[in-house]
Amino acid sequence: MGIVLKGGNVVTATDNFISDVRIENEKIVAIGDNPVQENDEVIDVSGYYLLPGGIDCHTHFDLSVGSTKTADDFTSGTRAAIVGGTTTIIDYATQYKGETLSEALDNQFKKAHDCYCDYGFHMGITDWNDCTREEMALLVNKGITSFKLYMAYKNNLQVDDGVIYQVLKRSKEIGALVTFHCENGDVIDVLVKEAKANKHYEPIYHAKTRPEIVEKEAISRVIHLAKLADAPVYIVHLSTQSGLFEIVNGRKNNITIMAETCPQYLLLDDSYYERDGAKYVMSPPLRKIKDSSALWMGIGSGEIDTIATDHCSFNFKGQKDLGIDDFSKIPNGAPGVEDRLGLIYTYGVLEGKISLSQMVEITSTNPAKIFGLYPQKGTIEVGSDADIIVWDPEYETTIKASHQTQNVDYNPYEGFKRCGRVAYGFLRGKKIVKDGVIINNEPLGKFLQRKPFKGVM
Numbered sequence: 255m256g257i258v259l260k261g262g263n264v265v266t267a268t269d270n271f272i273s274d275v276r277i278e279n280e281k282i283v284a285i286g287d288n289p290v291q292e293n294d295e296v297i298d299v300s301g302y303y304l305l306p307g308g309i310d311c312h313t314h315f316d317l318s319v320g321s322t323k324t325a326d327d328f329t330s331g332t333r334a335a336i337v338g339g340t341t342t343i344i345d346y347a348t349q350y351k352g353e354t355l356s357e358a359l360d361n362q363f364k365k366a367h368d369c370y371c372d373y374g375f376h377m378g379i380t381d382w383n384d385c386t387r388e389e390m391a392l393l394v395n396k397g398i399t400s401f402k403l404y405m406a407y408k409n410n411l412q413v414d415d416g417v418i419y420q421v422l423k424r425s426k427e428i429g430a431l432v433t434f435h436c437e438n439g440d441v442i443d444v445l446v447k448e449a450k451a452n453k454h455y456e457p458i459y460h461a462k463t464r465p466e467i468v469e470k471e472a473i474s475r476v477i478h479l480a481k482l483a484d485a486p487v488y489i490v491h492l493s494t495q496s497g498l499f500e501i502v503n504g505r506k507n508n509i510t511i512m513a514e515t516c517p518q519y520l521l522l523d524d525s526y527y528e529r530d531g532a533k534y535v536m537s538p539p540l541r542k543i544k545d546s547s548a549l550w551m552g553i554g555s556g557e558i559d560t561i562a563t564d565h566c567s568f569n570f571k572g573q574k575d576l577g578i579d580d581f582s583k584i585p586n587g588a589p590g591v592e593d594r595l596g597l598i599y600t601y602g603v604l605e606g607k608i609s610l611s612q613m614v615e616i617t618s619t620n621p622a623k624i625f626g627l628y629p630q631k632g633t634i635e636v637g638s639d640a641d642i643i644v645w646d647p648e649y650e651t652t653i654k655a656s657h658q659t660q661n662v663d664y665n666p667y668e669g670f671k672r673c674g675r676v677a678y679g680f681l682r683g684k685k686i687v688k689d690g691v692i693i694n695n696e697p698l699g700k701f702l703q704r705k706p707f708k709g710v711m
């Protein structure tokens with residue numbers, strides 16, 4: 255017995271057409287007129303869009319930071335994801351100093367239980383040695399085909415240029431992709447010390463000590479090292495106009511550079527640090543309106559490949575207030591996984607900045623292609639996983655933390671209008687969400703073994 259979604263408007267990265275879609279045994283088995291078979295459940299979805307499930311390729315669930323840990327674990331985080339139309343997340347596992355990559359991966363698997371959407375992992379490398387080099391290939395064999403290097407967070411996660419070069423070279427050999435947090439951590443460290451010596455402790459100093467140029471410089475450096483290693487690179491959470499400029503220029507030199515931005519860099523700006531500023535302490539920080547405008551342009555023109563969230567939630571009360579007297583003690587990060595698609599639909603598609611197909615491309619298809627999940631995920635095609643979001647375009651609401659699924663006491667988009675919602679959310683053919691609410695309380699999410707990086711298609 256299958257399910258037929260009848261009369262919906264199928265939207266992929268390249269197409270937009272009215273059709274029936276039949277699902278059976280976790281897969282899409284037919285697209286076309288009247289594929290109904292005996293005993294099928296038929297759901298009338300006319301007037302709705304059928305979108306491939308969203309892929310958020312940058313989350314941090316159950317992440318320990320200093321003395322605290324993110325408010326969302328894998329269960330609450332993936333529940334929030336699927337309520338908002340995201341059926342796959344790729345979270346960041348981290349190798350802490352002294353750990354092997356295998357230990358770091360085991361720890362991550364222990365955390366990732368009771369998931370409501372499918373999930374994969376990138377691996378953050380912080381401790382480089384010959385053993386790490388060998389283990390990278392083991393991870394690729396296990397489906398962890400991307401790594402992250404931090405150019406910031408000095409004395410903690412940050413790696414130096416020699417490590418960057420070696421990880422790039424090794425990744426090229428084994429078919430992995432390296433993702434980069436681009437901020438110059440050495441300079442930030444000095445700027446933070448200077449700010450505190452001058453008795454500046456307010457949250458706005460988080461932004462002032464991480465100026466635009468520290469991102470631009472780090473992106474430029476990574477691009478030079480990528481050229482030297484002849485390896486592709488993926489820049490996470492791009493926040494600035496000048497960083498985008500470096501990327502666009504770098505591509506002219508035949509270097510494969512992919513770029514991700516996040517809703518916070520498109521919709522919020524540094525004026526938010528003036529009230530409850532700790533809520534917006536994240537790295538990189540919020541920027542100027544000219545940066546958001548440049549990033550929207552970059553999305554429209556295809557210069558930016560993906561929109562993820564960098565979801566990394568800490569409660570305002572009890573966690574963000576660890577830094578009440580000192581901005582540098584505020585845990586970095588903010589929530590976003592639940593509202594990503596609604597925000598991009600409302601402020602991107604409905605405001606005419608991008609088409610619905612472009613929204614599908616940057617929130618689902620491109621992440622699937624870049625991170626080795628396509629065409630299993632990221633599209634509506636016969637043979638693909640039946641991760642389908644039936645999107646109700648007429649629904650409109652106001653974002654309120656008091657109504658959210660994610661397990662955190664604030665929402666950075668509080669009071670924002672949000673149009674569209676998940677009328678039905680299917681994960682591998684199972685109906686999980688109806689009208690924005692989880693109706694199947696079984697955690698059916700599975701670990702995804704991703705394929706090696708093969709270049710951008």
Ligand code: URP
Pocket residue numbers: 314435535536537538564566586587588
């Ligand atoms: O502030 C942020 N972004 N926290 C999460 C870790 C990271 O740098 O991506």
Ligand code: ZN
Pocket residue numbers: 435490491537
């Ligand atoms: Zn980062």
Ligand code: ZN
Pocket residue numbers: 312313314564566
């Ligand atoms: Zn992150």
